[in-house]
Amino acid sequence: MLSLIPTPSMAQRLTAVWLVLMLASLLSFGIGAAPVAMLARPPHLAAAIVLAIAFLKVHLVMSAFMEVRHAPLPLKLLCAAWTIGTGAGVQAFLWKASALAG
C-alpha cells in the first residue's frame, strides 16, 4: 500500500523547505516586532526566541539547500558544531547581558 504514496520530487522537497523557512521568518517578525515582546519577562526573551528560530533556519538551509544532510560525517559534524556553537554563544551573550542589566 505504501508504494501508492508518491515520493515527493526533489523540487517539491525544496519548495517545502522554502515554505517552512518563510513561515519561520514571518513568525520571527511577529515575535520581534510585537509590542507585547517589550513586556516579556525576562526582557530579552523575545530576542532569545527569535535568534533560536534563526539558528533552526540556518540548520535547515545547511541540511536541505547546501545538502549537508547527505554529506560525509566529518562535514556534518563541522556544520553542526558551527550552528550549535554560534547559536549557544549568541544565547549566552543575550542572557549575560540581561543579567548585567537586570
Next chain:
Amino acid sequence: MLHHPHSRLTADAGQRPHLPGEAGIWVFVLGDMTAFALFFMAFLSHQAEQPAIFAAGRQSLNVTVGAANMMVLLLSSWLMALGLDAVRMAQTPRAVRLFGAVIACGLVFSVLKILEYHEKARAGIAVQTDDFYTLYFALTGVHFLHVLIGIGFVAAICRHVRRHSTPDMRLVEGGAIYWHMVDLLWIVLFPLIYLAH
C-alpha cells in the same frame, strides 16, 4: 542524460554520502562563517556594554527593508537549489533561467541595501556616529560585499552551464554553496541587528 545521477538524491534510503562541491570551498565557507560568528559575538558584547546606544540605534533601522531582504534571499536560495537540480537533470535552459532569477534577487537585495544606506546618510548617520552604527555598517557592509561577489559567482556558473554540455558539477555546487552561505549569514544578521532587543 543525468549529470552525476547519484548526486541527485531523489531517495534518501541507502544513499552513499556525497560531498557537495569540494573540500576547498568548504574550508573557505566554514572559515568565513567562523569569522562572522566572532563578529556576532563582538556585536552582542558591545550591546551588553552600551544597551541604551544599541537600543536607540536599533530604533532608527528600517526593519521593513531588512525583512524584505530576508525574504528576497530565502527566495533566491530556493531558486538556486532548484537551479542546481535542473543542471543535474541536464535541463540547461531551465537552469539558466533559475540562475538568472537568483541574480535578479541579488540585484533587488543590492538596490534595497543601497536605499537603506542612503536613508542613513540623509539622516546624518555615518559609520563613526557611535559603536552601534560602526558595527551595523561593518556587519551589513561586509555581508553586502559577499552578496556582490555571490552575484559574480552565480553569473559565472550560469555562463559555464550554457557553454558546457557536461558542466563541472563541483563548480556549480560550489557556487550554490557560497550563495546559500550568503543567505544563511543574513538569517542570523537580520534578527541579531534589527530584531533582538
